[in-house]
Amino acid sequence: MLTGRSASAAPAGADVDTLPALVGPASVEVTARYLKVGDGYTSTLLVNGYPAEVGAGWLSPLTGWPGRADVVIHIEPLAPQVAASRLRRQRARLESSRRSDAEHGRLDDPSTEAAAADAAELADRVACGASRLFRVGHYVAVHATSLEELTESVAHVRATAASVMLDTVPATWRQMQAWTSTLPLGVDSIGMRRVFDTDSLSAGMPLASADLPAPLPGDPPSASGVLYGVNTATNGIVWHDRWAADNHNSVVLARSGAGKSYMIKLETLRSLYDGVQVHVIDPEDEYRRLAGAVGGTVIDLGAPDVRLNPLDIAADDTRPDARNRRALFAHALVNVLLGAAGQAGGMDPVERAALDRAVNAAYLGAGVTNDPATWRRPAPLLRDVAAALEADGSPPAVTLAARLSPWTTGSFSDLFAGPTTTRPTGHLVVWSTRRLADELRAPGMLLALDTIWRVVDAPPAADPTGGRRRLVIVDEAWTLLRDGEGVRFLNRLAKAARKRRAGLSVITQDAADLLGSELGQAVIANSATQVLMRQAPQAVAAVADSFSLTGGEARMLLSAQRGESLLLSGSNRVASHAVSSYREHALCVTGNTDPEETP
Incomplete structure (x- = not known):
């Protein structure tokens, strides 16, 4: 001794x-x-x-x-x-x-x-x-x-x-x-x-490994994480825990047909095994089968009986600035609505001031003040804001009311025509936007994200799950990334999610929309986990430059088979191929895909 x-x-x-x-x-x-x-x-x-x-x-x-x-x-x-x-x-x-x-x-x-x-x-x-x-x-x-x-x-x-x-x-x-x-x-x-x-x-040099590293000496092994697939270089298991990274966000870039939705559905299913509550923005109705199999909730935005009121205040939210938060979100939503209609420039400062007055007037007209005791009363609707704009009488207010008419009294008003009818509950909540018209896709995704964020950001006393981990998946995010206000919302969500035990996963097939703006680059910078799948030759140079890929990694993305990906986490990089059981495969293929097809 x-x-x-x-x-x-x-x-x-x-x-x-x-x-x-x-x-x-x-x-x-x-x-x-x-x-x-x-x-x-x-x-x-x-x-x-x-x-x-x-x-x-x-x-x-x-x-x-x-x-x-x-x-x-x-x-x-x-x-x-x-x-x-x-x-x-x-x-x-x-x-x-x-x-x-x-x-x-x-x-x-x-x-x-x-x-x-x-x-x-x-x-x-x-x-x-x-x-x-x-x-x-x-x-x-x-x-x-x-x-x-x-x-x-x-x-x-x-x-x-x-x-x-x-x-x-x-x-x-x-x-x-x-x-x-x-x-x-x-x-x-x-x-x-x-x-x-x-x-x-x-030949034994350099002393590097194609596998993700094990925990450092003295660090306890991770008790969570999901199976991402099999290492294409060593046939080892690629097991990654996003909750042990610097932040819990991820970004997935892949061209159409590379198998990104299949891989994300596998991650969703395996995250549910790990006790994570998952919210999915689903533009193509691909997650319905998975939600039905695990007892999840599907919210069909665009269905006649489904409505979301952007001015709702949670009755159990007692923060003193809760009403002001809803007023600020109304500004973001109106900007997206006007941008979806092709009205360039959104609101000018005069119209923004008129909207602020109208939102406050609508709340006061409904008897909702800054007193939390009044927040249990029915919140005003978007058409009430339009009516307040018309009652304002100033030219900017009247003009803005006219610009908002398609969503207050026109063809696109169904989504906002009444109080909120659906509450997101359950361990898997899928927000399907397939029924929405193209002009309502971006606003619908923003409304869903806002509702999810209100669940994530709920005060501890109002959270019945006791601080449960939550994963927010935005599939086909290019719909939202083309709108400046939508990118800003994702950026804010990516920065604030970690402190609330939440992670944001952004999936897009259009790399230019994410890489071509400073806000999109900020979303990537705030994502500790990055997954790259097969890329188009026109986009691989930009992707390689943004993620500091080697020549071999860039060539791998050009020739990657369906389901193959390059996982980047900090300074670690590993190539993997998604694998699934027969039951998982049956749940993860899309409704119009041959069940015998492999990823």
Whole structure:
């Protein structure tokens, strides 16, 4: 047992003596096959057998092992004269074996023939300076929090190494020397080395992994997350937890037919397994089957009996500025309505002032003041605001009332013609906008997002779920992204969602709408999880520039198959292919898709 002294008990000035106590573990317990280091356990494996040939990235299975394992390489270059001498002796031994077999009439040994040819080729390259020889040792330190977990992890690491023809043995009765050899001290106390040439050694570099990293030492493993698919490079599992990232937002960019809706529906279903409440803005009515299977709620915007009143104030919202918030949203909605009608410029400052007066007048006419006690009364409707504009009598107010007439008394007034009829309740709420006319698509999506935001932003006392995690999915977001007010609303939602245990997922097939504006770039900047699927050749350059993709990643997006994606999370990037069970597949294909079709 080696025990370090407490740093506070160390005498002043004893720099060398106190260094182990300052940076080392509290204690190290040595056994034959493992060490107990502090509160954890570690066991070191030695690589003592290698395949005859190695390819690029041959160490990746070990460096990408999904757990805490330190892969350590000790490299010692051999002097050219020593390398040449060893190669001559090796070639002499192999030639002697060949001649002995020939003299005794034995058949040629294929392994000896291959080794002789390799030795001759290597000797030629060393002689002309094209390659060098190195003495190399590979050690793997496996860490765990319990002895049972350590035993299982060591077996898993050995099986992983065996899958690429690497033989490993535990450092029995030399665990202390082996462990210190894996520390960043530059000391190899084991000395189990093999001779590598430059090509074989460099094929294991860089020490990178195509898999997402495991939790850092000391960090608890994630208790949530969803399966995104199978790693296309290693066939490993791509398991990502958006709730453990810097923020909970994501953005998905893909061309039509790349499989983005299929992948998002899989994420939706698996998020429900994880206890997340999901709200979906569904322009194409693709989530109805999924909602029916899991007992979700579908709200058909555009149906005759479905109405949303943008001026509603929640009766249980007691914040003093709740009425002012609704008045400000009325400004945003009117801007979107006028933009949907092709009326360029929205409102000018004079019309904006007239609208503000009309909204306040409509609230007062309904008996709703800044007193929270009055907020239980029926809220005014959009047509009441138009009537207040006409009663104002000023030319800007009358003009604005006329511009709003299609949504107050005209063809598009059904959605706003009465009090709110539907409340979003349940673990999955799908807001279908397929029945809405094109002129109502953007306003309908904005109304749905506003209603969702009011659920997310509810005061703690008014939240019956007790702070449940919520995911807001905006599918085919290009409908909203083409409107400046819509992008601003998404930007505000992306920035404010994290503090309310909510995440925003923006999905669009038109990358230019998201990348072509500062607000769209801000939405991307506030999304810690980014998923890129197959891109059109015309858009891949802009996508590669915005997401700092390498040339290989950009080419991967051009040739990606349906369901393949590039997941970006912080500094980590991993390519995956969506996988599903038969039941999940049946729920995630769209209504007009062949159920036998694969993503």
